[in-house]
Amino acid sequence: MQESSNRPLHGANESGLQYAKHIKYWRRNLKTYLPHHYTSNDSNRLTLGFFILSALDILGDLQPALSAEERQGYIKWVYSCQIPTGGFRGSPGTDFGSLRNDGNAVWDPPTVPATYFALGTLALLGDDLQGVKRREILIWLTRMQRPDGSFGETLGLGDRIEGGNDTRFGYLSTGIRWMLRGTVEGPVDGVPDVDVDQFVKCIRDSETYDGGISEDSLHEAHAGFTCCAVSALSLVDRLPLPANFAPKADDRIRGVSNLPLMLHWLTARQTMTLDEEDALDTYADETDSTATCHDGHAFLPHNYTSEAGRKSIESQPTSHFEMSWVGMNGRANKIADTCYAWWSCAPLKLLGHLELVNKKPIRRWLLDKTQHIVGGFGKLPGYPPDIYHSYLGLITLSMFGETGLQDVDPALCISTRAKEHLESLPWRKAVVGEPEPSKAETVPDLSYMTITGG
Amino acid sequence: MPILYGANPTWADVTPVPQEDGGPHPLAAIAYAEEYSEAMGYLRAVMAANEYSQRVLGLTEHIISLNPAHYTVWLYRAKVLDQIGANLADEISWLNPTALQHLKNYQIWHHRQTIIDKLGSPEGEGPFISTMLEQDSKNYHVWSYRQWLVKRFDLFDEAELAWTESMIEADARNNSAWNHRWFLVVGRKGGQALEESIVDREIQYAKAAIRKAPQNQSPWNYLGGVVRRAQLPASSLKDFVLEFADLDEPDKVFSSHALDLLADIYTQDEDKKDEARKALDLLAVKYDPIRAHYWNYRKGLLDSSPAAQQIA
Numbered sequence: 001m002q003e004s005s006n007r008p009l010h011g012a013n014e015s016g017l018q019y020a021k022h023i024k025y026w027r028r029n030l031k032t033y034l035p036h037h038y039t040s041n042d043s044n045r046l047t048l049g050f051f052i053l054s055a056l057d058i059l060g061d062l063q064p065a066l067s068a069e070e071r072q073g074y075i076k077w078v079y080s081c082q083i084p085t086g087g088f089r090g091s092p093g094t095d096f097g098s099l100r101n102d103g104n105a106v107w108d109p110p111t112v113p114a115t116y117f118a119l120g121t122l123a124l125l126g127d128d129l130q131g132v133k134r135r136e137i138l139i140w141l142t143r144m145q146r147p148d149g150s151f152g153e154t155l156g157l158g159d160r161i162e163g164g165n166d167t168r169f170g171y172l173s174t175g176i177r178w179m180l181r182g183t184v185e186g187p188v189d190g191v192p193d194v195d196v197d198q199f200v201k202c203i204r205d206s207e208t209y210d211g212g213i214s215e216d217s218l219h220e221a222h223a224g225f226t227c228c229a230v231s232a233l234s235l236v237d238r239l240p241l242p243a244n245f246a247p248k249a250d251d252r253i254r255g256v257s258n259l260p261l262m263l264h265w266l267t268a269r270q271t272m273t274l275d276e277e278d279a280l281d282t283y284a285d286e287t288d289s290t291a292t293c294h295d296g297h298a299f300l301p302h303n304y305t306s307e308a309g310r311k312s313i314e315s316q317p318t319s320h321f322e323m324s325w326v327g328m329n330g331r332a333n334k335i336a337d338t339c340y341a342w343w344s345c346a347p348l349k350l351l352g353h354l355e356l357v358n359k360k361p362i363r364r365w366l367l368d369k370t371q372h373i374v375g376g377f378g379k380l381p382g383y384p385p386d387i388y389h390s391y392l393g394l395i396t397l398s399m400f401g402e403t404g405l406q407d408v409d410p411a412l413c414i415s416t417r418a419k420e421h422l423e424s425l426p427w428r429k430a431v432v433g434e435p436e437p438s439k440a441e442t443v444p445d446l447s448y449m450t451i452t453g454g
Numbered sequence: 455m456p457i458l459y460g461a462n463p464t465w466a467d468v469t470p471v472p473q474e475d476g477g478p479h480p481l482a483a484i485a486y487a488e489e490y491s492e493a494m495g496y497l498r499a500v501m502a503a504n505e506y507s508q509r510v511l512g513l514t515e516h517i518i519s520l521n522p523a524h525y526t527v528w529l530y531r532a533k534v535l536d537q538i539g540a541n542l543a544d545e546i547s548w549l550n551p552t553a554l555q556h557l558k559n560y561q562i563w564h565h566r567q568t569i570i571d572k573l574g575s576p577e578g579e580g581p582f583i584s585t586m587l588e589q590d591s592k593n594y595h596v597w598s599y600r601q602w603l604v605k606r607f608d609l610f611d612e613a614e615l616a617w618t619e620s621m622i623e624a625d626a627r628n629n630s631a632w633n634h635r636w637f638l639v640v641g642r643k644g645g646q647a648l649e650e651s652i653v654d655r656e657i658q659y660a661k662a663a664i665r666k667a668p669q670n671q672s673p674w675n676y677l678g679g680v681v682r683r684a685q686l687p688a689s690s691l692k693d694f695v696l697e698f699a700d701l702d703e704p705d706k707v708f709s710s711h712a713l714d715l716l717a718d719i720y721t722q723d724e725d726k727k728d729e730a731r732k733a734l735d736l737l738a739v740k741y742d743p744i745r746a747h748y749w750n751y752r753k754g755l756l757d758s759s760p761a762a763q764q765i766a
């Protein structure tokens with residue numbers, strides 16, 4: 001690692017969000033063809049569409065960017081992805097048009113991600129969702145849940161639930177449920193509910209020994225799965241309650257069984273390993289040096305045993321690393337990556353503890369290191385921007401309170417404005433009642449003292 | 455651009471189905487290569503007709519090479535393999551290089567599971583996984599797949615544990631390898647408690663790794679996990695922790711993780727709140743300032759009422 005790359009920028013080069021460039025970047029994504037390397041995302045065009053429109057929304061540019069005719073056109077396109085029997089396909093690529101029949105419908109199925117992002121996009125565009133087959137979606141959702149409580153991505157042959165049983169699909173399923181029926185539990189209008197208790201148990205089963213959430217029982221903790229799990233728990237109103245929180249206390253099963261440990265794990269995602277050069281191969285080098293430990297003080301070697309270790313120590317400076325930039329990673333001993341700013345910080349926000357990370361240097365890392373000169377964000381410093389990292393970088397800054405960006409809802413990953421639009425819809429009010437007051441004051445401040453105890 | 459299907463007599467009986475893009479304002483429209491557009495047109499046509507044949511197998515292979523995240527093409531391919539009675543070993547031979555080309559793809563692993571499950575044998579999977587891990591030793595999909603394999607074929611044995619040890623030895627900071635050890639040790643027992651001898655062995659193993667690299671978070675997390683799982687008090691690790699962080703010698707701290715654990719041990723002792731505070735201060739100011747907010751929060755909890763400190 002170059003020493004110079006860790007020095008703070010001088011004077012006039014104050015970190016800043018390049019609004020104009022971001023708007024330009026996102027408008028280009030909206031109005032011109034995406035380059036052909038997006039072909040590997042062709043099956044997830046609704047997801048990409050959601051990111052594009054939502055980014056413009058967060059930038060406050062959705063109104064100026066769209067004519068009334070374009071707005072209606074995009075709404076129409078989203079509806080064109082609706083399956084006649086309910087739910088949305090990921091892209092027009094699987095649509096057989098007039099050839100569709102019961103015999104081939106299984107190859108053109110609705111998917112959980114597409115349905116979530118379709119509903120989100122319609123909300124962003126101000127549609128009233130009256131054209132959505134809501135009842136059918138809710139029935140389908142109950143068929144997407146497995147006996148273990150997890151949700152799949154889509155139904156295959158013989159109604160087999162396909163796709164992983166990890167929290168991604170659980171998150172998006174509970175997101176769909178929240179949008180269409182809030183947090184009301186039990187049947188609504190004769191449509192049965194999913195099994196929320198079993199879902200929460202499934203999440204608890206993915207809790208890891210170090211405090212995160214993994215893809216499956218006993219697998220490795222990962223910030224993406226952790227964020228999806230915590231968001232889902234928030235959307236089904238099953239986050240832990242504070243010890244002294246009497247008004248709503250009940251005996252419903254809740255998720256995150258060891259909150260202090262999860263806070264420990266989430267804050268441990270802050271890292272100084274920012275460049276690929278930093279994340280050097282630690283193969284056969286088990287020593288502690290500035291080359292292998294970027295996460296805090298450069299510890300002097302206690303002892304070392306390998307030749308690679310000796311060389312590594314001799315070649316590295318032993319000074320402290322300055323805290324100009326702090327990145328976030330998604331797993332222990334991994335390099336920082338723009339998307340994990342969101343996956344690691346959003347759960348902290350939902351758990352009422354975003355203040356436990358130092359937002360300033362994380363913001364500087366995003367703005368100075370992964371923000372791209374053409375707008376958008378790359379995965380790592382020097383990487384070209386892509387839709388996924390650009391969206392998650394932007395929405396993280398919004399959650400941090402960046403001036404000029406619209407407020408966002410961390411559970412839905414969408415602007416507060418779009419969320420409130422959903423909550424204002426008469427059909428939804430009839431099911432859910434009036435919008436609940438902001439959760440901000442009711443999040444738990446669980447003052448459990450110790451991580452190892454209990 | 456080569457036209458692979460339109461001018462090919464083998465496909466003359468098929469009329470491709472063009473993509474309908476829902477009006478003049480499509481979202482996230484992609485500048486498809488002509489090759490992809492054409493192949494997709496034929497894929498829609500054969501899917502709509504539920505054709506299961508050798509030529510369709512080739513077509514799915516072509517689509518997968520261009521868009522490996524196409525979820526239904528994988529499900530369709532599995533059905534084709536089934537219907538034409540394809541040799542599943544050949545399918546694995548094709549999957550191997552395909553997986554190497556698409557290291558971050560998810561569907562490929564799901565498909566592999568389906569095939570290996572049907573073949574009913576894990577033979578050859580070990581070497582293949584090693585090849586994958588040579589590309590990226592922390593690839594989440596690969597480790598998850600290995601865990602599926604261990605479960606499916608009940609490979610919770612000494613050989614698997616030895617392999618995991620070799621992975622940790624090669625890179626003590628490979629947290630995936632540490633987690634795999636946990637998967638083996640705890641998973642083998644189902645939900646049951648670990649025998650005392652196993653607990654002891656795991657504690658010694660983690661301690662030895664920490665002595666080599668005290669600032670490596672993976673074995674510390676592992677050690678904490680084992681101690682919690684065995685319901686041992688954190689204080690049982692106090693002597694070990696003092697090897698790396700002793701408040702009497704605040705300039706000779708060799709590991710922030712040791713200091714963290716020491717703070718936790720002191721926190722649980724009503725008479726050691728000042729020591730806990732001192733350890734957390736050292737972390738916030740000197741040894742782990744990157745997480746200063748978190749250490750200060752932990753310090754703040756020292757003063758909160760005992761009632762609020764209990765897990766409900």
Ligand SMILES: [Zn+2]
Binds near residue numbers: 338
């Ligand atoms: Zn990323």
